[in-house]
Amino acid sequence: MSHExxxxxxxxxxxxxxxxxxxIPDFFTQSATGQSPKVLWIxxxxxxxxESVITASKPGDIFVHRNIANQFHLNxxxxxxxxxxxxxxxxxxxxxxxxxxxxxxxxxxxxxAEDAAANTGASQPDTPLTRWLSPLIAHVQSLDLSGCSTxxxxxxxxxxxxxxxxxxxxxxEPITTAWANPNSKKVTVHGWVYDLSRGRIxxxxxxxxxx
Amino acid sequence: MNALATPxxxxxxxxxxxxxxxxxxxxxxxxxxxxxxxxxxxxxxxxxNxxxxxxxDTHPPKPKVLWIxxxxxxxxASVITASMPGDIFTHTNIANQFHSFxxxxxxxxxxAxxxxxxxxxxxxxxxxxxxQEAIVNAAAAKPADPNNPIExxxxxxxxxxxxxxxxxxxESEALDLVTKANINKQVENICNxxxxxxxxxxxxxxxxxxxxxxxATGRIRExxxxxxPRP
Numbered sequence: 001m002s003h004e005x006x007x008x009x010x011x012x013x014x015x016x017x018x019x020x021x022x023x024i025p026d027f028f029t030q031s032a033t034g035q036s037p038k039v040l041w042i043x044x045x046x047x048x049x050x051e052s053v054i055t056a057s058k059p060g061d062i063f064v065h066r067n068i069a070n071q072f073h074l075n076x077x078x079x080x081x082x083x084x085x086x087x088x089x090x091x092x093x094x095x096x097x098x099x100x101x102x103x104x105x106x107x108x109x110x111x112x113a114e115d116a117a118a119n120t121g122a123s124q125p126d127t128p129l130t131r132w133l134s135p136l137i138a139h140v141q142s143l144d145l146s147g148c149s150t151x152x153x154x155x156x157x158x159x160x161x162x163x164x165x166x167x168x169x170x171x172x173e174p175i176t177t178a179w180a181n182p183n184s185k186k187v188t189v190h191g192w193v194y195d196l197s198r199g200r201i202x203x204x205x206x207x208x209x210x211x
Numbered sequence: 212m213n214a215l216a217t218p219x220x221x222x223x224x225x226x227x228x229x230x231x232x233x234x235x236x237x238x239x240x241x242x243x244x245x246x247x248x249x250x251x252x253x254x255x256x257x258x259x260n261x262x263x264x265x266x267x268d269t270h271p272p273k274p275k276v277l278w279i280x281x282x283x284x285x286x287x288a289s290v291i292t293a294s295m296p297g298d299i300f301t302h303t304n305i306a307n308q309f310h311s312f313x314x315x316x317x318x319x320x321x322x323a324x325x326x327x328x329x330x331x332x333x334x335x336x337x338x339x340x341x342x343q344e345a346i347v348n349a350a351a352a353k354p355a356d357p358n359n360p361i362e363x364x365x366x367x368x369x370x371x372x373x374x375x376x377x378x379x380x381x382e383s384e385a386l387d388l389v390t391k392a393n394i395n396k397q398v399e400n401i402c403n404x405x406x407x408x409x410x411x412x413x414x415x416x417x418x419x420x421x422x423x424x425x426x427a428t429g430r431i432r433e434x435x436x437x438x439x440p441r442p
Contacts, residue, residue: 003436005275006330006420009292009299010431016293017429032338032427037284038241045319047274048267048296050289055245056252059285062245064303068318078304078315081364082282085305085341089361090284094242102268104322128317190242196268199253201246 037063040086042079042165043098044070044105049194051098054201063090068132069105070098072165074172087174091185095169098201099162100194106157109133113140139164159193162204166191170207179209272297277323279316279401280334281307281341286424288334291431300328305364306341306393307334309400321406329417331401334431335394336424342390345369346377371396394421394434402437411439 020027040063041051051062065082072079086092099106112124112133124130124137136157143160145153169175169189178184191205239247256263277300278288288294288301302319309316320331335342345365348355349372355362375392377385398421401407410417421435 003330003418006332006418006433009276009294009332010433012293013291013429013431016291020429028427028429031285035284039245045300045302045322047272047298047300050287050294050296050299050301052287052290053294053296054249054252056248057245057287057290059287059290061284062287063284064282064287066301066303067315068322071315076315077360077364078308078313080360081305084360085282089340094240096242096245102271127321128314129321132314132318188242192246197264199249199256199264201249203246 031060035060035063035090037061037090038093039063040065040083040090040092040095041098042066042070042072042082042095042169043194044068044100044103046100046103048196049098049100054194054199063092068129069103069109069136069161070100070165071132071136072097072168072172073135074168080172083169083172084174087178087187093186094188094190095175096190096192097162097165097169098192098194099158099165101155101158101196103154103158103161105133106136106161107154109136109140110153110157112137116141136161136164159204162191162193166205166207267297273326274298274300275329276300277302277320277328277331278334279303279307279309279319279331279397280424281305281336281339283336283339285426286334286336291424291429300326305361306339306345306368307336307397308364308368309333309397309404310367311400311404317404317406320401320404324406324410324415324417327415330420331407331417332420332422333394333397333401334422334424335390335397337390337426338386339390341365342368342393343386345372346385346389349373368393391423391434394423397421398435398437414439 037060042065043049043051045066045068051064063086065079140157143156145156148156166189175187175189178187188206188208190203192201192203194201274297280286280288280303282303282305288299300323302316345368349369355366357363371392372389375389380388398419401419407419416439418436418438420433422431423434424431
């Protein structure tokens with residue numbers, strides 16, 4: 001089968017590496033000696049929200065965890081190990097939880113909640129995706145979306161989801177420990193929304209030890 | 212591949228450097244810096260293509276590639292492949308793992324397959340501190356601390372290390388061997404996952420690649436590729 005798309009990426013990587021070396025000959029050898037990013041980005045896997053491109057960041061700037069619908073579940077070792085490593089080992093100063101407009105995961109939860117309301121008794125199939133989204137589906141079911149158009153409802157889900165994930169992050173052990181210890185490095189937790197139609201990030205909420 | 216990628220490939224890095232200079236002058240904190248850099252980036256895109264964002268919002272692109280990589284800040288998927296928004300569906304975690312029991316990674320993979328991607332690329336990188344930690348833990352025969360999320364997460368990797376013969380290898384040779392074995396193992400895990408097994412049983416032509424990104428040279432190398440088994 002054709003491996004055109006992956007060959008394009010490999011070719012682009014080669015050109016990029018050469019252009020970086022032309023600008024800064026020791027960029028890679030320096031970068032290989034260690035990392036000290038100031039920011040951990042927890043965002044959505046959506047291809048339209050590549051954190052380093054939309055913030056014009058370079059390798060070494062942002063520690064990253066991306067998943068479906070930018071979740072932070074307190075019982076998820078994948079996200080929890082990233083947060084623990086970022087805060088305790090790498091020493092990031094900011095954790096940014098980034099959602100985005102027109103999120104497919106949020107839309108799927110809206111639909112699942114509507115289906116559940118229409119078909120009482122019918123249960124969701126038990127798959128990794130339905131399990132992954134079940135906290136968000138439950139959250140959607142708790143919202144009052146009466147009188148909202150479809151797009152207003154989706155925006156409300158996107159934004160309240162961001163706040164909910166920020167709340168989860170603030171309850172996590174790495175953050176509660178950092179905030180309880182006045183000698184710990186300062187770490188701030190932010191909730192951001194990326195507007196796909198404008199290409200712009202807006203801050204919804206910001207929490208630190210004083211909050 | 213997004214047609215806008217070409218004009219931005221070489222501009223991207225120069226743009227990063229000029230923004231970095233202006234950010235340091237304003238003495239913003241790192242998070243404020245990102246928001247400001249995003250604003251400048253968005254304005255530059257709109258200058259070249261006023262409809263870029265509106266178009267990608269109303270006509271979502273269909274990425275062909277899912278990237279499963281490490282959370283390490285030095286390996287940002289879209290930067291090191293000079294890709295634009297819309298090109299690569301992305302999932303990153305500590306030491307680029309794909310655990311069969313992990314709902315996080317499995318949900319990303321199943322979404323990507325249903326969005327009809329053609330390729331899954333599992334990308335490890337050289338000098339991974341967490342791979343190094345797994346080697347140290349395996350050598351110390353230390354059981355994972357159940358209260359440490361990083362050690363719990365790295366348990367399968369530590370188990371993999373114990374199956375490898377690292378005798379006679381110096382530290383960097385051992386790290387290199389384990390890095391490659393880790394990539395191969397995660398590719399195997401992906402190929403054995405329900406989304407891929409089902410996709411191949413349905414005749415879907417999706418390939419799974421194992422890539423190694425060399426931090427010291429900035430180059431990606433393909434180690435392995437697995438495709439739809441021939442009937």
